[in-house]
Amino acid sequence: MENLKEEVRVRFAPSPTGFVHIGSLRTALFNYLFARHHNGKNVLRIEDTDQTRKVEGAVDNLINNLGLLGIEFDEGPVQGGNYGPYYQSDRLDIYKKYCDELLEKGAAYYAFDTPEELDEMRKLQQLEGRQTMYDRRARDLNKDEIKKNLESGMPFVIRLKVPLDEEIKFDDLIKGTIKIETNIIDDQILLKSDGFPTYHMANVVDDHLMKVTHIIRGEEWVTSVPKHILIYRALGWDVPKMAHVPLILNKDKSKLSKRQGDVAVEDYLRKGYLKEALINFIALLGWNPGEGEEQEFFTMDELIKRFTLEKVQSSGAVFNIDKLNWMNNTYIKNYDLDILTEISIPYFENTGIDISDISKVKKILSAIRVYLNKLDEIPEQLKIFTQDEVRPENDKLNEFLTADTSRKVFHALVNKFESAGGISIDSYKSAISKFNLKPVLKESFYLSL
């Protein structure tokens, strides 16, 4: 259909508002897998057009965490590229230019409404039980009025002039054909009064200029696609292929949120989930190789080889921590012990184990790794090595262990071990199993009479 020789270019376009959300991680992963699968380019673009939400250090944090997990970019703020700059805040002139073009073509218009006026409008709409959307009141401002307002320095925004009574249709690679009536599409703000573009404007302009061929992003964007299509059309540009990935959900099936558990990638890393396990698990959340394949463990390379958009699920997936734990435990059990030891060291700090003795740490780790769902469980598994005294975990057990009969059995055992010249790892098991309890119990029984 399309030019097959065209290089595949995808982008991950987060806004730098803090930590990396698990949902973002999956979007980033799918973009990466898709790009690598097709020998294309993976572009990182920072969508920092909201001045009020900017968080210091967020970009570094994002790149670091993604990099840690093996997700890399071919173009972006760090490595540059031919289609930069990759910060939207550095591209203001570009957006301005295309906004002017839209204005000129009659596809956009000036609006001078104040936020308060808009608030009022929405409140009224809500009261009347109607859908809240801009009532297009500034559409037909006459030229003189606009000129006058502009000259008097009145704050303004530029809005998209959505054509009425039309149906916008597009084919989503995951969801299929989606249709929306233009009458319910908002005259979206394209350029804010602070001179920054909104997401809708910036993402269309950038995707076109950066030659993005496939837009792979979260499902929450589906409803704004028609607006974007209108902009592409007005500017005479081709619309990239779209793939809207279903959401990752809480246990109650709502959009994965902080309220119901950890959502930041760094939280999981900190708790000692291995990067391979995290990637493997996240990839399987919404994607599977299909064709009756029952393999569940995949390396990044295998994922790259197998990943296709066709096999991405069209419904949302609940984030199931139990399965992540199981998968992480499996990775821990099978991990290269030397490397595992190295990454486990931090979790041995302040536990009473001498971490300068690597071979000892390694030995202990090899003994306890089967019990670990995640590395931060190391300290509790270490107790057996560091406690001088083992305490029964509950009263019942305590009662049993301190009973006279039990005491006698233990004494007899100790005597036996002593007379055998001590115990060793190899001999204790057989010594215990050969130990004859009967005489001890008998004696104890008669004594109690």
Next chain:
RNA sequence: GGUCCCAUCGACUAGGGGUUAGGUCGCCACUCUUUCACAGUGAAAACACGGGUUCGAAUCCCGUUGGGACCGCCA
């Protein structure tokens, strides 16, 4: 409320006109182990509902119901 999307065991999913509807996590039982855990074996567990189409629908179509997302000078 409006619009859009979605619907197979509790969860992730395979299958996609004729299958005993398969696998994984979890749950349960048994075995191993003088606790727990690990390991092994086994079991319970699903096509939301109603209409079509068809010789035959979990599978295709329509509707209902349920769930979700979006409706900002946020992305």
